[in-house]
Amino acid sequence: MWTKLAFFLLLLLLPLPTTAVSFTKDCVDPTNGSSLRFNFYETVCPAAEAIIFAGVVRAVSAEPRMAASLLRLHFHDCFVNASSKFEGCDASLLLDDTDRFVGEKTAAPNVNSVRGFNVIDGIKAELEAACPGAVSCADVLAVAARDAVLLLGGPTWQVETGRKDGLTANKSAAESNIPAPTSGLSALTQKFRNVGLSQKDMVVLSGAHTIGKARCTTFSSRFGASSSGSSDRRFLDSLQQLCGSGTNDTLAALDLVTPSTFDNQYYVNLLSGDGLLPSDEALMDANAGEVEGLVAAYATDVDAFFRDFGEAMVRMGRLAAPPGRGGEVRRCCRVVNA
Incomplete structure (x- = not known):
């Protein structure tokens, strides 16, 4: 990994364009x-x-x-x-x-x-x-x-x-x-299958929640219920203290342990009952079966998670329009070409 990073950092030494851009050409x-x-x-x-x-x-x-x-x-x-x-x-x-x-x-x-x-x-x-x-x-x-x-x-x-x-x-x-942050396991699985991705792809791509933040409104529905699944009541109480009524836009880290590091801590958190979103906690559903097994495997083997994550990202990146749908290379990403 660090060899690749060093290579990219060397690329930064190359001169990059700084001139203004004209969008007049076809x-x-x-x-x-x-x-x-x-x-x-x-x-x-x-x-x-x-x-x-x-x-x-x-x-x-x-x-x-x-x-x-x-x-x-x-x-x-x-x-x-x-x-x-x-x-x-x-x-x-x-x-x-x-x-x-x-x-x-x-x-x-x-x-x-x-x-x-x-x-x-x-x-x-x-x-x-x-x-x-x-x-x-x-x-x-x-x-x-x-x-x-x-x-x-x-x-x-x-x-x-x-x-x-x-x-x-x-x-x-x-x-x-x-997929919505309130989705249950069956809904998450179906959303991925709808685009040709597997349940395993769903579990490994959910690991992207090892970085980033979410607004209180996306997980406040969990506050009123008693601890369900593997949820840690103390964890939920700390979130409720942060969010108050839950109707505000306060941000919470998806991974409170290593919020700015892409690692396998997300899965460790799930096993501890510290998944933030309802869709995260859904992976530990009592009927999760193979899903829960994958969570446990990724929590103990970061190399397996990294390998499978990269492969799943390539598969997701292949989701595309069928041949003949047309398309273009936009000059400005916000608008189609004239």
Whole structure:
């Protein structure tokens, strides 16, 4: 892991573009209908991943919480499935509302939750200065998520690239498909299966909650009930003291032990009854079966968690629109090209 990090840090020594960006040129589509692959930008934009990494370094150095936010952007983007019009990882989440559609930023799972749009805007501007029309916003999200995890001590993995950016967004699909923080085990499992991911993928990707924060409103429903499952009553009492009535936007760390380190502490917390969200505690449901076994395995074997997390991120990153749906490489991630 540290060898890879050292390599990326060396890339930061390369000169990066600082000139203003012009969006007057027609967009060039480098994907040409091809499937995802590793090193997609090796010839069309060799500095792409170095530019993205540098932008993530700046953002996370200024605010460590931004690492979790960038990871969440990629996850919430990929999970949008509009029935037969599957969208997947197409940067639809980044689109602002227009007179033609209401975007996904104001969908219930995203409003007051997803953030980091300005970070992506800055990275995209540098990419446009270096390689106009070459690197898609969807690929920026995928690579930035990987780099954010790495910077907080987590694993790294090769990111497949070559995605196209979607031409529209779908608020209702985002509200229907993104797992809610109040979801139970069966609902979580079904949400993942709906997009072709397994229950194991659900458990390992839930481990992303080892970093980041959540508002009191997302877990205050747990306060009134007696301790259920493996919940620690003292843990819930401490949260209620932090949140008060639970109707405010006070933030609590998803992992109170190592909140700014990407590790396997999330699973250790679950075994101790210290999962924050109802959806976290759901993994320790009395009927969890194999799920609880995975939690125990990841709690004791960080290498297994890191390996499986990287593999699951690659699988999630393959969620994409079917061939023929069209798409483009946006010049600005917030709007489709004119």
